[in-house]
Every structure is written in C-alpha cells, then in structure tokens.
Amino acid sequence: MPDYKLHCFAESGNAYKAALMLELTGQDWQPVFVDFFNGQTREQTWRDEVNEQGEVPVLEHAGKSFTQSALILDYLAEKTGQFGPRDEDEKREIWRWMLFDNHKFTSYYAALRFLFCLKKTGETDVTRFLRERAVAAYRIVDAHLAKTPFMVGGRLTIADLSLAGYVFMPEDTGIALAQFTHIEAWKARIQALPGWKHPYELMPRAAS
Numbered sequence: 126m127p128d129y130k131l132h133c134f135a136e137s138g139n140a141y142k143a144a145l146m147l148e149l150t151g152q153d154w155q156p157v158f159v160d161f162f163n164g165q166t167r168e169q170t171w172r173d174e175v176n177e178q179g180e181v182p183v184l185e186h187a188g189k190s191f192t193q194s195a196l197i198l199d200y201l202a203e204k205t206g207q208f209g210p211r212d213e214d215e216k217r218e219i220w221r222w223m224l225f226d227n228h229k230f231t232s233y234y235a236a237l238r239f240l241f242c243l244k245k246t247g248e249t250d251v252t253r254f255l256r257e258r259a260v261a262a263y264r265i266v267d268a269h270l271a272k273t274p275f276m277v278g279g280r281l282t283i284a285d286l287s288l289a290g291y292v293f294m295p296e297d298t299g300i301a302l303a304q305f306t307h308i309e310a311w312k313a314r315i316q317a318l319p320g321w322k323h324p325y326e327l328m329p330r331a332a333s
C-alpha cells in the first residue's frame with residue numbers, strides 16, 4: 126500500500142505539479158488514473174466520492190484527501206520538509222507566484238492547449254485571446270527568471286513546481302517558446318534535477 130495516491134492523468138499539467146513533487150522528494154506514491162477525456166470528472170459519483178470541485182489532481186494521504194495543486198504542493202512541502210519556504214517572507218513569495226500561476230501562467234496556457242491542441246478547435250477568437258494572455262504571463266515569468274535561477278530564494282521551491290506544470294508538454298500551441306530564453310534555461314535546470322521525469326513518463330496516458 127503506497128503512502129500517497131494521486132488521482133491524475135498524464136496530460137494534466139496540474140497533476141504533474143504534484144506528481145513531480147512526489148517523485149523528486151522520493152515518496153512512495155501511486156497514480157490513480159482519471160478518465161478525464163471520457164467525462165469521469167463530470168460524473169456525479171466521482172464528484173461525490175473524489176472531488177466535489179470536479180478537478181484533478183486529488184491527493185490521498187493518511188486517510189485524508191487534498192485538492193488544488195498549490196495546496197497539495199504546500200502540504201507535501203510541509204510533510205517532506207523539502208522545497209518549502211525557509212521563513213515567512215519566502216512563504217508569502219511562494220504563494221504570490223503560485224497564485225499568479227493558477228490564475229494566469231498555467232490557466233491561460235492550459236486552456237489554449239486544451240482547445241487548440243487536444244480538442245483541435247482550430248484558430249478562433251478564444252484561442253487568439255488565450256494565446257495573447259498566456260504570452261503576457263510567460264513574459265512576466267521570463268523577466269523574473271532573468272534575475273534569479275529559480276523563482277524564490279535562489280533554489281527550487283514549490284513555486285517552480287507549480288509554474289512547471291505545463292512547460293514540458295510537447296504540444297505546439299502556436300507560441301514560439303524559444304523567445305523566452307530565461308524560461309528555457311530554468312526548464313533545463315529543472316530537467317537536470319536528480320529524479321526528474323516527463324509528465325508522460327510519470328502518470329498514465331489517457332486513452333483518447
């Protein structure tokens with residue numbers, strides 16, 4: 126029986142944030158596949174039994190269940206004693222970037238990828254809007270990473286793991302990612318960490 130169970134699927138960058146944290150901190154964990162593309166998270170039984178918010182990831186540990194990737198990362202940092210804040214200032218700084226990530230960096234990019242690459246809607250006003258917003262968020266993170274190797278405190282923290290949710294996904298969203306040279310260098314630093322794995326290696330792929 127593993128210590129941690131993570132309800133997830135490989136195409137979910139939000140789940141990857143938690144999966145990578147579990148892996149890098151060397152936890153005994155097991156993925157539980159969620160059939161997102163066939164509507165499992167919209168089923169009332171799944172919502173009643175797993176997550177009333179209808180979202181992946183969900184972490185189970187010690188008889189409790191946790192949702193929202195930022196909260197899961199915070200919980201795991203506390204439990205494992207790794208990649209968390211060293212003091213109150215760092216704690217606020219980490220949360221500032223995780224909130225920015227959830228609101229802008231991950232969410233616009235993930236919505237664009239979902240429509241343009243996975244649902245293949247083609248180019249629409251919505252995809253154009255999402256791309257513009259994602260690029261604006263990427264510029265902000267790129268400018269921050271021009272000044273520091275990692276987002277907070279000069280070392281890997283859960284703020285980096287939150288922002289890294291979608292950056293290794295292979296699909297082409299129509300954003301020229303090479304322009305974000307500091308993000309590219311930061312990705313290479315994360316990839317070089319012992320135990321790093323790609324999301325598609327770490328979690329079960331969806332059938333579709």
Ligand SMILES: N[C@@H](CCC(=O)N[C@@H](CS)C(=O)NCC(=O)O)C(=O)O
Nearest residue numbers: 137138139179180181182193194195
């Ligand atoms: N803020 C949430 C976002 C989670 C999220 O949007 N997960 C997607 C999969 S990557 C999902 O389950 N979406 C279901 C839906 O929006 O209906 C988190 O960070 O955990």
